[in-house]
Amino acid sequence: MSEWQPLLQSIFIGLIFSYLVAKLISLVVSFKDDNLTITRNTESNSQSKKTVVLLDENPRGPEADLGLRLAHDARETESMIAELGSVRNESLPCSDYDDDDDDDWEGVESTELDEMFSAATAFVAATAATSPAQKVSSDVQLQLYGLYKIATEGPCSTPQPSALKMTARAKWQAWQKLGAMPPEEAMQKYIDIVTELYPTWAAGLSTKSRGGDDDAVTRESKGPMGPVFSSFVYEEESGNELKMDAVHAFAREGEVDNLLKCIENGVSVNLRDSEGRTPLHWAVDRGHLNVCELLVSRNADVNAKDNEGQTPLHYAVVCEREAVAEFLVKQNANIDIQDNDGNSPSENWPWMRDAVKQSD
Amino acid sequence: MGDNNSPPDSPKENPDQNSDSNPVAKDDSALETIVRKFQDSMSMSKKHKFWETQPVGQFKDVGDSSLPEGPIEPPTPLSEVKQEPYNLPSQYEWTTCDMDSEETCTEVYNLLKNNYVEDDENMFRFNYSKEFLRWALRPPGYYTSWHIGVRAKASKKLVAFITGVPARIRVLDEVVKMAEINFLCVHKKLRSKRLAPVMIKEVTRRVHLENIWQAAYTAGVVLPTPITTCQYWHRSLNPKKLIDVGFSRLGARMTMSRTIKLYKLPDSPATPGFRKMELCDVPAVTRLLRNYLGQFAVAPDFDENDVEHWLLPTEDVVDSYLVESPEIHEITDFCSFYTLPSSILGNQTYSTLKAAYSYYNVSTKTPLLQLMNDALIVAKQKDFDVFNALDVMQNETFLKELKFGPGDGQLHYYLYNYRLRKALKSSELGLVLL
Numbered sequence: 059m060s061e062w063q064p065l066l067q068s069i070f071i072g073l074i075f076s077y078l079v080a081k082l083i084s085l086v087v088s089f090k091d092d093n094l095t096i097t098r099n100t101e102s103n104s105q106s107k108k109t110v111v112l113l114d115e116n117p118r119g120p121e122a123d124l125g126l127r128l129a130h131d132a133r134e135t136e137s138m139i140a141e142l143g144s145v146r147n148e149s150l151p152c153s154d155y156d157d158d159d160d161d162d163w164e165g166v167e168s169t170e171l172d173e174m175f176s177a178a179t180a181f182v183a184a185t186a187a188t189s190p191a192q193k194v195s196s197d198v199q200l201q202l203y204g205l206y207k208i209a210t211e212g213p214c215s216t217p218q219p220s221a222l223k224m225t226a227r228a229k230w231q232a233w234q235k236l237g238a239m240p241p242e243e244a245m246q247k248y249i250d251i252v253t254e255l256y257p258t259w260a261a262g263l264s265t266k267s268r269g270g271d272d273d274a275v276t277r278e279s280k281g282p283m284g285p286v287f288s289s290f291v292y293e294e295e296s297g298n299e300l301k302m303d304a305v306h307a308f309a310r311e312g313e314v315d316n317l318l319k320c321i322e323n324g325v326s327v328n329l330r331d332s333e334g335r336t337p338l339h340w341a342v343d344r345g346h347l348n349v350c351e352l353l354v355s356r357n358a359d360v361n362a363k364d365n366e367g368q369t370p371l372h373y374a375v376v377c378e379r380e381a382v383a384e385f386l387v388k389q390n391a392n393i394d395i396q397d398n399d400g401n402s403p404s405e406n407w408p409w410m411r412d413a414v415k416q417s418d
Numbered sequence: 419m420g421d422n423n424s425p426p427d428s429p430k431e432n433p434d435q436n437s438d439s440n441p442v443a444k445d446d447s448a449l450e451t452i453v454r455k456f457q458d459s460m461s462m463s464k465k466h467k468f469w470e471t472q473p474v475g476q477f478k479d480v481g482d483s484s485l486p487e488g489p490i491e492p493p494t495p496l497s498e499v500k501q502e503p504y505n506l507p508s509q510y511e512w513t514t515c516d517m518d519s520e521e522t523c524t525e526v527y528n529l530l531k532n533n534y535v536e537d538d539e540n541m542f543r544f545n546y547s548k549e550f551l552r553w554a555l556r557p558p559g560y561y562t563s564w565h566i567g568v569r570a571k572a573s574k575k576l577v578a579f580i581t582g583v584p585a586r587i588r589v590l591d592e593v594v595k596m597a598e599i600n601f602l603c604v605h606k607k608l609r610s611k612r613l614a615p616v617m618i619k620e621v622t623r624r625v626h627l628e629n630i631w632q633a634a635y636t637a638g639v640v641l642p643t644p645i646t647t648c649q650y651w652h653r654s655l656n657p658k659k660l661i662d663v664g665f666s667r668l669g670a671r672m673t674m675s676r677t678i679k680l681y682k683l684p685d686s687p688a689t690p691g692f693r694k695m696e697l698c699d700v701p702a703v704t705r706l707l708r709n710y711l712g713q714f715a716v717a718p719d720f721d722e723n724d725v726e727h728w729l730l731p732t733e734d735v736v737d738s739y740l741v742e743s744p745e746i747h748e749i750t751d752f753c754s755f756y757t758l759p760s761s762i763l764g765n766q767t768y769s770t771l772k773a774a775y776s777y778y779n780v781s782t783k784t785p786l787l788q789l790m791n792d793a794l795i796v797a798k799q800k801d802f803d804v805f806n807a808l809d810v811m812q813n814e815t816f817l818k819e820l821k822f823g824p825g826d827g828q829l830h831y832y833l834y835n836y837r838l839r840k841a842l843k844s845s846e847l848g849l850v851l852l
Contacts, residue, residue, distance in 0.1 A: 176610075210610070282614045283602050285852070286638035287537040287544060287760065288650035288806070288827020290666035300671040310670070335673075343673045373675045377658065 084224050175209060175245035178252045181259050194255060202251060204232035208244035213237060302331035309337035309353065312346040317353075327358045334365035342370040342386070345379045350386070360391040367397035375403045383407070466642050468615045473835040475643035480841075487839045488592070489631060499626045504616050506568060510577065512620070513567040517555050523548050525576045526567070531761065534603045535638075538826065541664050542760040542771060546601075550757065553735045554600070554852050558723040559584050563624050564597065568613060577605040580617045582625055586719040587634055587849065588711075589836060593719045597625040598851055599635040599834075622834070633834035636851050638827065645716065645833055646842040648808040650825035651817045653794060654681045656803040663762050665771060665804065666823070681821060686799075687739075687792035689784050695738035695752070700726045702749040703740065710780040714811060714848025715838075716831075729754055729778065736777065739796060741784050750783035753793045755805065756852065774800075776807035777850055787816045794820065810847045 182202065207214065214234040219226040236244065252259060305325045308317040317337070321327055328336050338358045341349035350370075354360060361369050371391040374383035383403075387393060393404040470476065473490040503512050515522050527548045536543045546554070555565055560583050568578035582597035599621060604613050625633060652666070657677045660666045668674060695703060704725040711717040718724070729738045734757050741751035754777040759770050774797040781789050797805050807813050807822060808829060816822075831847060 282639070283618075283635050283637040283641075283832075284600060285535055285544065285636060286650065286827040286829050287535050287542055288652070288825030288829075289537055289542070289664075290652055290660075291824050291826045292667045302671070307670070340673075343675050345674075368675070373673070376675045376678050 084222050171242060171245050171249075174249050178249045178259070179206060181256070182252060198251060198255070200228055200232035202248060203229050204234075204236050205244040205248040205251070207233040208236050208239050209241045209248060212241065213239075300332055302335075303329055305329055305337050306331050306335065306340050309346070309349055310340040310344050312341070312344065312349050314349060314352060317349065321356055327353060327356045328362055330364075334363065336362045336364075336370070338362065338370045339364055339368075339373055342373045342379065342382050343377060345377065345382060347382050347385060350382055354385075354389050360386055360389050361395060363395075363397075366399075369395055369397075369403070371395070371403040372397055372401070375407045468618075469642045474641070474832065475645075475837050477642050479837075480643060483839055485837060485839070487590070487837055490835050490837050491631075493629070493631045494626075496627070496629060500623055504620050504623065506613070506616060507611060509571055510568050510613075511571050513569045513576070514563055515565040515567045515576075515579065516562055517552050517565060523551060526551060526579055529576050529579055529605065530601065530603055533606050534601075536763075539664075541763055543763060545759045545761045545770065547734060547757070547759065549732065550735050550852075551601075553727075553732055555581055555583060557583050557585070557727050561624070561628060563627075564621065566617065566621055566624065568617070577608055578613050578617060579603045580621050582621050582633065584628075584630065585634070587632075587716065588719045589716050589833070589838070594632050594836065595630050596833075597621070597630055597633040599633050600852060632836045634849065634851065635832050635834065636829050637832065638829060640830060641832060643832075644830035644841065645838050646831050646844050646847050648810055648829045648831065648844040648847065650827040650829065651807050651809065651813075651822035652825050653805040653807070653820060653822040654803075655683070655794065655798045655805055657681045659768060659803050660771075663765050663768050663771060683791075683795050683798050685795075687795050689741050689751075689788060689792050691742045691744045692739060692792050693742060694731055695729065695740050695754075697726070697730060699740060699749060700730065703729060703738075703752055706749060706752055706780050706782070707778060710782075711778075711848045715842050715846040716833075717848025737774070737796070737800070738777075739793065741789070743783065751781045751789050753779040753789050755793060755797060757802075758852075771804070772802045774802040774805045775850075776805065776813065779811070779813075786812055787819055790816045791820055808850070809844045810850065811845065814845055 214230065214236075216230070218234070219230050221227060303325070305317065305320045305327075306329070307313075308320060328338075330336060336358060338350060338353045338360070339362070341353060360371070363369055369391065371383060371386045371393065372395075373379075374386060391403075394402045396402050466477075475490075479485055506512065515526055517523050517526070527546070530551075531543070531545050534544045534546070564582035564584075566580050567576050569575060570577050580599070580602045582599050585596050585598050586593050587596045588594070599618075602614060602617060604611070604617075622633070625631075654660050654666060654677075657666070657680075658674060661668045661674070661677070668677060700722050704720060704722045707720055707725060707729075711720070720728070729736065731738050736754060736756045738752065738754040740749050740753075742749050755774040756777050757772070758775055759772050762768050762771050776790075776793070779786065779790065779793070794805055805822075806825070807817065809817065831849070831851075
């Protein structure tokens with residue numbers, strides 16, 4: 059019996075030892091593997107001299123989790139390949155994704171999903187680079203990796219890495235197990251996971267978009283070279299000393315309920331702003347026929363003149379608001395009334411005289 | 419994305435990853451701030467992966483007056499120019515687009531119509547007409563080989579496009595043969611493939627094959643390094659439509675009625691002798707223009723053939739007017755604009771925005787302000803909705819007075835393989851690229 063104990067002990071220690079050795083080897087191998095990727099990229103960089111972008115003065119450092127880091131290495135390798143184009147693109151796993159879409163390319167705009175997905179991947183990349191504090195479990199990282207590959211490259215078609223390359227194999231498995239999941243579904247799942255992890259990420263995105271400063275948006279619209287589509291910068295009018303009341307604003311914006319409340323609270327339906335305009339002027343100017351009808355039904359003066367002597371009908375004529383003009387004429391708006399410059403609605407719009415005749 | 423982590427699939431088609439340097443931080447979230455700061459810190463040095471490899475003025479050289487003005491790299495012997503095209507990703511192949519072919523022209527037209535430049539809010543997209551494309555791509559001495567397309571091998575669909583056209587451009591005292599690079603467009607579905615760098619390299623290679631080593635191009639983004647930065651200005655001709663489609667906005671304190679009156683123009687031009695340019699005017703206009711453009715640091719070196727091509731009126735493409743003095747029948751002034759409509763995306767009432775773009779204008783007798791007011795009047799007669807102009811040449815002298823308002827677009831001008839010691843003021847630029 060007494061010989062058994064040391065034997066058992068040595069077997070046990072031996073087992074533990076060999077496990078540790080195996081673990082160590084696999085770690086070294088996987089580490090070497092990563093390093094090798096980077097080395098190779100650097101080589102191809104220097105080979106193709108000017109055409110290539112420098113891959114990576116790794117700004118992430120050790121803080122980013124291994125899984126994510128690997129995912130990014132993979133991405134960089136791809137972008138490298140794309141950049142190189144000529145040199146290595148044969149090794150790009152062909153995506154079925156593009157070929158599937160061949161038939162409906164024309165007129166297809168990049169979908170919101172595409173854009174969300176791109177934004178999400180960009181967000182993940184930026185987050186991994188800058189906020190080590192936000193740990194994400196490696197399971198989730200692998201999941202993101204798999205979905206990313208499906209979304210960008212389609213089903214896994216590369217051979218399984220050797221068992222010793224643990225991380226590479228884990229990544230491969232994460233990709234492979236998703237099978238032939240459609241890219242759209244993968245994108246959606248990717249976005250869902252990111253949203254779960256960082257509920258506010260999309261909020262930041264939309265804020266930026268609204269401001270028009272979002273890099274992605276700007277890049278998308280402006281492109282790398284070529285002309286620019288420009289439209290008016292919106293400038294808050296300065297030096298416009300116009301004073302107006304709420305009732306004018308409601309008429310201008312077509313806010314019927316608020317307008318009604320105002321009138322019911324005793325605000326005059328013919329209240330003037332500092333330019334002499336009534337709510338009816340504003341409603342006509344913005345083309346709100348329903349507001350015009352409401353105001354007239356509350357006894358608004360259809361022939362009220364602003365400080366330039368113009369009636370709501372003058373406004374309707376200048377703004378070519380035919381339906382409104384017709385309504386005003388039916389409500390006995392004067393078609394011959396002259397403004398301070400001597401212009402009458404009818405002389406600018408001959409049809410009006412005919413319309414009047416008909417309604418007579 | 420000032421870092422190298424930027425995934426290759428972000429929705430952009432930029433050879434450089436970080437074209438936009440607007441350092442804006444409206445977000446309060448700490449994470450965003452960190453990301454921004456990080457990006458800013460990465461700015462100049464790592465930003466322009468592609469362009470840093472190209473013979474263009476580099477940011478690091480700005481202000482370095484020891485560098486010589488002129489070509490950055492000498493021409494290489496033609497035999498050393500790469501003879502085969504650059505490789506594309508395996509699903510795609512190069513094609514040369516013969517714009518004489520109605521079928522090809524339609525393909526190019528459709529690609530651009532659906533995928534070319536949009537505004538920041540994706541409300542408008544340029545819609546260059548076929549006639550315009552034929553005009554823009556076939557000037558005197560053009561090379562069909564510079565009209566480069568990319569097709570999907572399987573479907574043969576045209577998915578990307580880039581062009582060059584030859585031009586003689588004077589830079590200070592030197593007239594340089596250049597390519598004007600334009601119409602770089604990649605199908606929206608392929609923005610992740612990063613085709614733009616290889617397309618730029620391919621057009622460069624084909625330009626080199628013709629023994630031309632310089633190019634001029636524009637971009638809405640800052641790349642290394644603009645020779646000048648111009649501002650777009652807009653003059654409403656049809657304010658109600660512009661407001662309805664969101665091209666401009668009506669202030670809360672402003673009435674539509676007053677806005678319409680503000681932009682109202684006379685029914686016909688005011689200058690006596692103001693008329694459309696005709697073929698017989700080509701020599702006189704060429705003289706007028708050469709003389710005038712001489713004052714700018716960078717300007718095209720137009721001869722009569724160029725003037726006939728670029729400035730003789732072509733229906734719905736380019737309009738040119740001149741002033742012929744009624745007494746001595748001398749041509750004293752000239753103005754021109756080109757027609758570039760845009761699709762209005764997602765508006766029920768309107769589908770097209772018709773814009774005129776100020777081209778080349780020369781005034782010797784008629785005040786420029788009056789000349790351009792007449793240009794606005796004829797543009798209005800021709801039913802344009804808006805008249806656009808850059809602040810190049812002497813345009814600044816009339817913009818505000820003729821009720822142009824500033825636009826949100828800036829246009830940067832670039833030269834390839836040509837260094838200017840000092841950036842220009844936009845008013846020193848005498849070149850308009852389409």
